[in-house]
Structure formats: structure tokens, C-alpha cells
Amino acid sequence: MIAREALHHIVYDWVITPGRIIMRNKKALIGFIITLGYVLMAVIGPEVTPYPESYKYPKYIKPTIFKWPPSLEHPLGTDYFGADIWSKIVWGSRTVLIIAFTAGFITTLIGITVGMTAGFAGGRLDAVLMGVTDILMTIPGLPLLIVLATIIRTSNPIVIGLMLSVNAWTGLARSIRSAVLALKNTEFVEAARALGLPTWHIVFREIMPNLMSFIAVNFIFATIGAIYGSVGLYFLGVLPFTEFNWGIMLNMAYSQAGAHHSIETMHYILAPIAAIVGLQLGLLLFSYAIDEIFNPRIRTEIS
Amino acid sequence: MKWIYKRIILALLTIYFAMTFTFIVIKSMPGNPIQALAQQFVRQYYMNYEEALALAMSVAPFVPKGSLLEQYFSYMMKFLRGDLGVSISVSTGTPVVDILADAIPWTVLVIATALIISFGLGTLIGMAMAYKHGSKLDSILLTVFSILRSVPEYIVAILLLSILGFQLGWFPVRGRYDYEALQLLREGHILPFIANVLWHATLPILAWVITHIGGWALGMRGSTISVLGEDYISYAKARGVPERRIITRYVGRNAILPLFTSFMLSLGFMFGGSIIIEYIFSYQGVGLILYQAIVSRDWFLMLGAFNIIIIAVVIGAFLADLLYGLLDPRVRRGGETL
Numbered sequence: 001m002i003a004r005e006a007l008h009h010i011v012y013d014w015v016i017t018p019g020r021i022i023m024r025n026k027k028a029l030i031g032f033i034i035t036l037g038y039v040l041m042a043v044i045g046p047e048v049t050p051y052p053e054s055y056k057y058p059k060y061i062k063p064t065i066f067k068w069p070p071s072l073e074h075p076l077g078t079d080y081f082g083a084d085i086w087s088k089i090v091w092g093s094r095t096v097l098i099i100a101f102t103a104g105f106i107t108t109l110i111g112i113t114v115g116m117t118a119g120f121a122g123g124r125l126d127a128v129l130m131g132v133t134d135i136l137m138t139i140p141g142l143p144l145l146i147v148l149a150t151i152i153r154t155s156n157p158i159v160i161g162l163m164l165s166v167n168a169w170t171g172l173a174r175s176i177r178s179a180v181l182a183l184k185n186t187e188f189v190e191a192a193r194a195l196g197l198p199t200w201h202i203v204f205r206e207i208m209p210n211l212m213s214f215i216a217v218n219f220i221f222a223t224i225g226a227i228y229g230s231v232g233l234y235f236l237g238v239l240p241f242t243e244f245n246w247g248i249m250l251n252m253a254y255s256q257a258g259a260h261h262s263i264e265t266m267h268y269i270l271a272p273i274a275a276i277v278g279l280q281l282g283l284l285l286f287s288y289a290i291d292e293i294f295n296p297r298i299r300t301e302i303s
Numbered sequence: 304m305k306w307i308y309k310r311i312i313l314a315l316l317t318i319y320f321a322m323t324f325t326f327i328v329i330k331s332m333p334g335n336p337i338q339a340l341a342q343q344f345v346r347q348y349y350m351n352y353e354e355a356l357a358l359a360m361s362v363a364p365f366v367p368k369g370s371l372l373e374q375y376f377s378y379m380m381k382f383l384r385g386d387l388g389v390s391i392s393v394s395t396g397t398p399v400v401d402i403l404a405d406a407i408p409w410t411v412l413v414i415a416t417a418l419i420i421s422f423g424l425g426t427l428i429g430m431a432m433a434y435k436h437g438s439k440l441d442s443i444l445l446t447v448f449s450i451l452r453s454v455p456e457y458i459v460a461i462l463l464l465s466i467l468g469f470q471l472g473w474f475p476v477r478g479r480y481d482y483e484a485l486q487l488l489r490e491g492h493i494l495p496f497i498a499n500v501l502w503h504a505t506l507p508i509l510a511w512v513i514t515h516i517g518g519w520a521l522g523m524r525g526s527t528i529s530v531l532g533e534d535y536i537s538y539a540k541a542r543g544v545p546e547r548r549i550i551t552r553y554v555g556r557n558a559i560l561p562l563f564t565s566f567m568l569s570l571g572f573m574f575g576g577s578i579i580i581e582y583i584f585s586y587q588g589v590g591l592i593l594y595q596a597i598v599s600r601d602w603f604l605m606l607g608a609f610n611i612i613i614i615a616v617v618i619g620a621f622l623a624d625l626l627y628g629l630l631d632p633r634v635r636r637g638g639e640t641l
Contacts, residue, residue: 027446134313135320138616140575143609144328146597151332228455232579235457236594254461254583269465273458280453 018293025292031285038279042097045090052087052244085271091244093275095157096227102161103168103226108219111169115176116203119184126177133174136167145229146238155242160233164226172218176211183207213294220287224280231276246272307625314621321613322382326375329605336391339600343392378606387610388603392595399607402592407611409479410581410588413504414573417511422566424512425519426559430550432520433527433558445524448517457579460510464583467506474506477585507584511573519562527558560630567623571616 022028118129148163183189183206192202233239234247237255241248253269337359344355369377381388387399432441468476475481484499530536531554539549577590585591589608596604 131316131320134317135324138317138321138571138613138620139325140571140609140612140616142575142578143593143597143612144325144575146578146594147328147332147605150597151328153333224453232455232457236579236582238597250461266465269461273462276458277454280455281450284449284453 018289021292022289025289027285028289028292031282031287032289034278034282035286038093038097038282041090042093046094049087049090050084052083052091085249085268088244088249089246089271089275092246092249092272095243095245096230096247096279098157099161099164099230100223100226102158103164103230104219104223106162106165107168107222107226108172108215110165111172111218111222112176112215114169114173116180116207118173119177119180120199120203130174130177133170137170139167141167142229142232145233146236149233149238153240155240157243160230160239161226164229165222168222168225168229172222175214175218179211179214180207183210213291216290216294217287220283220290224283227276227280246275310621310624314617318614318617321617322379322610323375325609325613326378326606329602329609330371330374332600334600336600336602339598340391343599382610387607390596390601390604392599392601392604399603402604403589403607403611406587406589406592409504409586410574410577410590412500413507413580413586413588414511414570414577416504417508417515418566418569418573420508421512421515422519422562425516426523426562428516429520429523430527430555430558432524433531436524436528444520448520450517451513452515452517452521454514456510456514456576457583459513460507460580460583463506463510463513475503479503479587503586507580507586510580515569522562522565523558526561527554530554530558533557556630560627563627563630564620564623567619568616570619571612574612574615 022032114129114133118126118133144167145164148166152159152163154160154163189202189206192206230239231245231247231250234241234245235250235254237251239247241251249272250269253272337356340359341352341355344350344358345352348355350358378388385400387403390397390399390402428444432444435441463474464476467473480496480499480503484496487499488496536549536553539553544553574589577588578594579590580586581588581590582594589612593605593608595601596608
């Protein structure tokens, strides 16, 4: 009986209320659908789409979806290597998303840990942690990533994701610390202290819920930032080209095929651009919903 | 005044540690400048690797020697005296200081112009949006700016280059200026040269402005809306302070304060981001120099470029703190800084 009730609560808290909030906000709904579409593309896409083999078709076939009658033979055309562009987009989505979500998750995790510790501990530990944060903040991010990429030389999406978090967490850590310092002196935290509740209780039960919406939105921003960084690194050609990635397509279209200066090959560079912009946009719109889902005031209004 | 000394010491420490960290990271890169140079010779002159290596050693006798610790101390000591070493890849033997001094003004020209335009326009539009918030125009702009903000600037740069540069041919597609313009400058025609330079800088500036204006507008919109709800605004209105004065002195000034710190930090971020923008437009600024230095393992040039950016960022943050104190009388110096 209790188990059923708990299950009911979980379903209500994590499915029904967020669902209602998303349905209520048109922008968030669009964002959610786009993001879900990309996730599905990454998860099942490569299983149902043929492997993008090179030299299989003629070069630069025009997108057939814009022809009359439209056809799905090469919906986005073929590229410089005579490979189907749509297959490359689908196969690339998996690595792009793994990199982005790994980096988003690790960045947020480090940001919370450092920010919370600094805010709570205060004193010397706070000074040291914020000093380290400031130092990493001053080193130019993208150039540092390029150097790290040549040191690590990996095409494993998870390792790339970890690499991208190296100094992405600094801004979040600083804001979390400020928020903790502000919350530390609120009445409910002082009351919890006076009651002699353990620190973990204060951190996870009193302070975290107040920061959840902020943290969730920053997770999305970290993900968006990781897409910016990883695609940029692939575009510059500093990561090994062994996996499929939209950044590699951008690089090839730009540097090998000169796709940006001839109308004939324009579709080759527009495909990865559309894929990247669409994903960034979907995540950004989705972040509006996330903000509301974790906002206790809006939650109570809904349920 | 005690606050300022503390802040200066903190800034110097940050620079020192950031430089040290960068030194360690760069020294752990695989390969060295001689190998990179040798490989370049192999590609260029079809030599075999041993010959190329010998040639590389003879033309570039500047490779740092000694243990890592010795190299570190010697680099730091020389850096203090303004000696940043010599380049190995970009015309071998040129002092790094000269290369950077040639490149920095161009990068600053692009990013400072872009930052001023996007900040100025963005805050103005953001304020207007806040006054009209809830209106149709506001919601359209909100969507447009959200979209623009989520697009990486290198994507916009590629699109601008291909459409306005290659397809329509309205703007030059590479470089800082045309050779003919330089000839004109030598003959004493300054204005045509400046026009040519600005014409070349337009697309890179535009790429930054398009992707950054949204962030400033949305930030200013939020900040203005919260200021508009303050009691002192209602009070000023009740006292009959002229509307124009309220908008500029009361609302504008207070709303812009929170954006000020990010303005200074943006400069540093844009210095780093200019690596891709300058690569796309083949624009010989710090970013492109840094990219070439990394690819050819040109240690001194890399360190020099990194360290210049680090120092610029720290000074920017320092100035932001100073000015913030001057602009906002509420800031308590020496107190708890959030």
C-alpha cells in the first residue's frame, strides 16, 4: 500500500506535473519536442539508418526532399565523399549528444560541489577554492581546449565531454557560492541549525531545493556550451576524425570542398549548420520549461 | 585604499598562477617545435625526415634547453623583463613581442567595436523591451534574441562569409586589408586605407554583434523590469521628476550596473573565441596567431599569446571592480563580496 502510494507520488511529481507545465507553455512544448526528437535520433537513428559509407554515390547530389516530387532517397543530398548527408547527420547526432550531456553533467556536478563547499565552509577553504576558480576563469577557454585536445588526442565522446568541463564550471561555482551565502542567513536555514539538524540535511533538504531550478537551467546552458565547444574543436580539426560529428562535416565542407563559396555545394554546409542550430534552439526553449518545473511556486499553482 | 592593495595583490597572484598552469599544460603537449618544423619541411620540400630534422635544428636554434624547472624559471624571469622569446614557426627568429604587437591591435579593433556596438544597441533595445513588456513586439524580439543567442558565432561567421562574402561579393573574404590599400597608405592616403580596413573588419564584427546583441538585450530587459518595480522609481514619478530624467538617471543607470561586470568579462571570452572567427576570415589577429602557434607547437608564441590574454582578462576584471565601486555607491568595500 505504502509502495503504491510512493509510486503514485513519484509519477505525479516527475511525470504529470512537469507534463502539465510543459503543455501550458507553448515555447517550452516546442523545445521539448525538438529536444526529444534529437534524443530519439541519437538513440535509435543509427540502428535504422544505413551507415554513411563514402564513395557509394555520386558527389554533391542535390537534396531530393526539395525536388518535385520530393523523395527520401537522399533527403539532404550527398557530400564531397559521395556519402549520404542525412545518414551522416543521424550518425553524428549520437556523439554530439553524448559529448554534450557528459560535459553538461560533469560541469554542473563540479560547479555545485565547489560552490557549495566554498559557500558553506567559508574561511581559508573558501578563499582557496575561489582562487582556483578565478585562475581557471582567466585562462582563455577555447585556446586551452585546443591545447588539451592535442595532449589527450581522443575521439571517445565521453572523454571529450570530460575535457570540455575542465574550466566550464567556474561561472556556475561562483553563482552557487553566492546563492549559498545568501541562503545561509535565511530564517529557515537558521531554524534548521537551531534544531541541530545535520549539515547534509541542511544542504540537501533546505538549500538544494531552493537552487534546483537554477541548477537545472545551468545544466542546459552547460550542455549548449559543450556543443559550442566540441563542434568548434572538430571544425578547427584538432580532434581526430574517427567518429561522425557535425563539426567534422562543417570542417570538411569548409576546408575541403569549399562548400561555402559555391551554390552547387551549399547544401553540404547547410545541413550540419541546421542540425546544430536546431539542437541549440530546442535545448534553449526547453530550458524555459525546466525553470518552471523546478520552481516550487509554479508547481503548487499547477497541482 | 586598503581594499585596492588587496585587490591588486590578488590580481597579480591570479596572473602568476594562471601563467604557471598554462606553462605546465603547454609543456605537456606531445611533439616539439623542431619536429613540427621538420614535418613542415618534409611536406614542403619532399625531404626525408633526417635531413628535414637537421635543417630544422639549424634554422631554429632557439628551442629552450635544460630541465622543465629551469625552462620555467628562465621564461618567467625573461617575461618580467618584457622578453617573451622568439617564434619558431612564423618567420623563424622573430621576437614574440613583435608578432603580438602586430596582431593585437587588429583583434582589439574587431572585438572592441563588436562589443561596444552589441552592448550599446543591446541595452537600448532591452530597455525599450522592458518598457513595452508584454507587448507583441516584446515577445517577437524575445524569441528572435533567444534564437540568436543560442547560435555559435562561428556558424554565423561561416554563413556571413558564404552569403555576403562569396555569393554576393559585397565584402572581402579574407585578410585585414588589401595590398592596394597598403600601397595607398605608403603614398600618404590615409582615409582610403582606413576605409579598406573597416570594410575587411565588417564581417567579423557583424558575426560577433549578431550573436551577442541578444544576450545584452535580454539581460538589460530583465534588469530594467526589476528596477522599474522599485519604490524609488514610483517615488520619483510621484515627485514629478521629468520622464526623460527618470529613464536615463534613475532606471538606465541602475539597470545597467549588473551588466557591467559581464561587459568586462566578455572581452576575455571574445579574445578566446576570436581563434575560430579569425580562422574563418583568415584575419591575422591574436586568435589566428595562437591557432598557428598551437598547430606548429611554437611554444614561446603560444605562451606569449596565452599570457597576454590572461593579463588582459585580469586587468579587465580589476577595472570592472574599480568602476563598479565608483558607479554604485552601495558597494561596501572590504566587506563580504558576493
